[in-house]
Amino acid sequence: MELSELTVREFANLLGSDAPAPGGGSAAALAGSLGAALSAMVSALTLGRKKYADVQELAQEGFERASALKEDFLTAMEKDTVVFNSFSAAMAMPKESPEEKAARAAAMQAALRLCIESPLRMMELSFEAVSLTDRLMGKTNANALSDLGVSALMLGAAVQGAWLNVLINLGSLKDEAAAANYRSKGEQLLKDTLALSNSVYTRVEQAL
Numbered sequence: 001m002e003l004s005e006l007t008v009r010e011f012a013n014l015l016g017s018d019a020p021a022p023g024g025g026s027a028a029a030l031a032g033s034l035g036a037a038l039s040a041m042v043s044a045l046t047l048g049r050k051k052y053a054d055v056q057e058l059a060q061e062g063f064e065r066a067s068a069l070k071e072d073f074l075t076a077m078e079k080d081t082v083v084f085n086s087f088s089a090a091m092a093m094p095k096e097s098p099e100e101k102a103a104r105a106a107a108m109q110a111a112l113r114l115c116i117e118s119p120l121r122m123m124e125l126s127f128e129a130v131s132l133t134d135r136l137m138g139k140t141n142a143n144a145l146s147d148l149g150v151s152a153l154m155l156g157a158a159v160q161g162a163w164l165n166v167l168i169n170l171g172s173l174k175d176e177a178a179a180a181n182y183r184s185k186g187e188q189l190l191k192d193t194l195a196l197s198n199s200v201y202t203r204v205e206q207a208l
Contacts, residue, residue, distance in 0.1 A: 003081065004074045020088070025080035028161025029122050033073035035154030036129045038147045039136060040066035046140040055139045062136050069129045073158070076122045080165070083118045087111035115169040116182050119162035123189040126159035130196045137200055149204030156197030163190045 003011060003022055011030075015022055043062035046052045052059065090107035094100045133151045140148070166186045173179045 002078055004077060021081040021084045022077070023080075023084070024161055025084070025119055025122070025165040026077045028119070028158045028165065029073050029077035029080055031154045031161065032122060032126050032129060032158030033070050033077065035126075035133070035151045035158060036066045036069035036073060038151035038154065039129065039133045040070060042136060042140050042144040042147050042151070045144050049141065052139075052141065058135070058139055062132060062140070065132055066129070069125060069132070072125050073122070073129075076118065076125065079118050080122075083111065083114040087115055109174060112169050112173050113178070116166050116173065119165035120182065120186055120189070122162035123159050123166070123186060123193065126155050126162065127189050127193040127196075130155040130159075130193055130200065134196050134200050137203060145204055145207060149201050149208075152197045152200035152204070156194055156201075159190055159193040159197070 003014075003026060006014065011022075015027060040063050043059045043066060046059035047056065047063060087108065090104065090111045093104040093107055095104050130152060133148055133155065136148060163186055166182065170179055170182060173182075
């Protein structure tokens with residue numbers, strides 16, 4: 001069964017068990033999915049309301065895009081566990097002969113790249129989602145303003161959680177040029193996403 005098909009309690013219990021996966025990466029992706037879902041909800045609560053007749057196009061776009069991002073995050077949640085398991089499988093490869101050691105090392109490095117690229121993708125989704133939340137600010141149902149603040153918080157947590165999962169794998173990557181590229185990309189996504197997340201949260205708090 002996929003993680004997204006578990007009940008909330010089942011997922012929390014699995015996360016809290018001694019199973020190494022799902023872990024922080026999947027939790028970060030779930031946070032992102034919840035953040036996107038809240039933006040979808042706020043958009044849905046704006047659609048069809050006469051008071052917001054002049055922003056119906058934005059509300060429709062917000063609902064559709066946020067709903068898609070919610071699903072993208074759930075896909076990323078599943079992938080995080082898959083790539084972790086691929087790395088574990090590489091580590092379990094035989095290492096008796098020089099040939100086996102070389103094959104194992106190559107498989108581990110390939111799996112490491114996946115373990116870095118998966119949370120980097122979560123960071124991209126986080127930035128896209130919080131950018132959407134920012135666009136919805138002040139143009140959607142005012143009664144759900146606090147929900148946009150929570151959306152921003154969830155997406156900020158998602159990008160930070162994903163970044164930690166990038167960092168924990170980055171140090172083991174032997175390709176220094178690739179590692180530097182991954183680091184540069186991640187640092188920029190972290191900076192840009194947190195700036196928007198903090199901005200949205202602050203504006204929501206001040207408006208309430």
